[in-house]
Amino acid sequence: MNLSTVYMSMKLRNPVIVGSCGLTSTPEKVKSCADAGAGAVILKSIFEEQIEAELGSLSDSGNWYPEASDYINSYGMENAVSNYLTLLENSRKLTDIPVIPSIHCFGKGNWIEYAKKLENAGASAIELNAFILPSDPRKKGRENENTILDIVTDIKSQTSIPVSVKIGRYFSSLSCFVKELDDCGVDGVILFNRFNRIDFDIDKLEVIGGSSFSSPGEMESVLRWVSMLSPVTACDIAATTGIHDGEAVIKFLLAGANAVQISSTLYKNGLGEIAKIHGFIADWMRKHNYNSIEEFQGKLSQNKTNNPAEYQRVQFMKTSVGAV
Numbered sequence: 001m002n003l004s005t006v007y008m009s010m011k012l013r014n015p016v017i018v019g020s021c022g023l024t025s026t027p028e029k030v031k032s033c034a035d036a037g038a039g040a041v042i043l044k045s046i047f048e049e050q051i052e053a054e055l056g057s058l059s060d061s062g063n064w065y066p067e068a069s070d071y072i073n074s075y076g077m078e079n080a081v082s083n084y085l086t087l088l089e090n091s092r093k094l095t096d097i098p099v100i101p102s103i104h105c106f107g108k109g110n111w112i113e114y115a116k117k118l119e120n121a122g123a124s125a126i127e128l129n130a131f132i133l134p135s136d137p138r139k140k141g142r143e144n145e146n147t148i149l150d151i152v153t154d155i156k157s158q159t160s161i162p163v164s165v166k167i168g169r170y171f172s173s174l175s176c177f178v179k180e181l182d183d184c185g186v187d188g189v190i191l192f193n194r195f196n197r198i199d200f201d202i203d204k205l206e207v208i209g210g211s212s213f214s215s216p217g218e219m220e221s222v223l224r225w226v227s228m229l230s231p232v233t234a235c236d237i238a239a240t241t242g243i244h245d246g247e248a249v250i251k252f253l254l255a256g257a258n259a260v261q262i263s264s265t266l267y268k269n270g271l272g273e274i275a276k277i278h279g280f281i282a283d284w285m286r287k288h289n290y291n292s293i294e295e296f297q298g299k300l301s302q303n304k305t306n307n308p309a310e311y312q313r314v315q316f317m318k319t320s321v322g323a324v
């Protein structure tokens with residue numbers, strides 16, 4: 001069965017990408033992902049602060065989150081940049097699937113020059129994890145959006161490889177913002193970043209960390225957005241968060257995604273899950289007489305209507321009117 005797909009002009013042997021996480025942090029782990037059948041891998045992110053620390057500009061900037069700076073300084077970030085380039089080069093040597101480095105960033109800075117080095121070291125593309133939680137009450141949404149748009153514009157001007165952006169969902173007009181990313185020439189968007197969960201210990205009266213791993217229920221709102229955005233954006237879409245099995249992958253392909261990025265299920269159940277997902281997709285395609293992903297990709301996207309909001313409203317009315 002042909003499971004190949006095209007993501008950001010790259011032909012992937014299948015749509016299952018291992019998302020940026022500890023499972024892609026060494027060349028040997030990247031090889032294990034490739035051997036398990038991944039269509040591509042996103043390397044564990046390097047942080048903007050790591051690059052700036054090595055460039056010597058970390059302490060000059062007033063923009064850093066203080067705790068992040070402390071962490072970076074205490075962690076001893078020497079050689080982080082050259083180590084990351086070596087990770088990329090060696091991963092490329094060990095595999096022939098696309099290897100995509102990831103930069104975890106939140107603002108413009110000297111680190112942008114680093115994109116060229118990644119390209120020269122053999123990056124198939126660059127993924128930017130634009131990690132901006134709009135928590136500052138003095139900052140208008142537009143400022144955060146402009147920060148991301150400026151980063152993308154600069155990186156695109158420095159490189160000739162595809163550039164994608166992994167974003168959160170906290171935008172007042174997500175569709176409009178993704179369209180603006182399109183206009184900046186972005187090649188792919190990854191929907192959505194999963195911000196660390198918080199929880200409360202009600203006996204100790206403490207804030208505690210929630211689970212680092214997603215649960216399948218978290219994919220529902222991602223599915224909504226992928227199906228709404230895929231018909232109206234020129235760039236490709238990779239879905240992430242809560243995708244734990246083959247059925248979920250098929251749903252995202254039907255919604256119009258080009259690929260999915262998975263991590264939690266691989267941590268919980270092992271890399272063997274990738275082959276299980278392939279098997280499920282192939283069986284489903286056989287059952288429905290599809291020979292390629294292209295034949296059904298986007299079939300359930302919301303391209304039937306110009307106004308998905310109206311569709312949503314009617315659905316809501318149908319379920320709420322007369323409800324007991």
Ligand SMILES: Cc1cc2nc3c(=O)[nH]c(=O)nc-3n(C[C@H](O)[C@H](O)[C@H](O)COP(=O)(O)O)c2cc1C
Nearest residue numbers: 019020021022045129214240241242243262263264
């Ligand atoms: C342990 C762990 C480490 C992660 N590290 C990164 C990272 O360095 N950069 C990044 O962009 N995403 C990181 N992620 C997020 C994943 O790439 C992915 O987007 C997220 O976990 C949602 O996918 P899932 O539901 O399949 O886990 C990490 C996730 C986990 C579980």
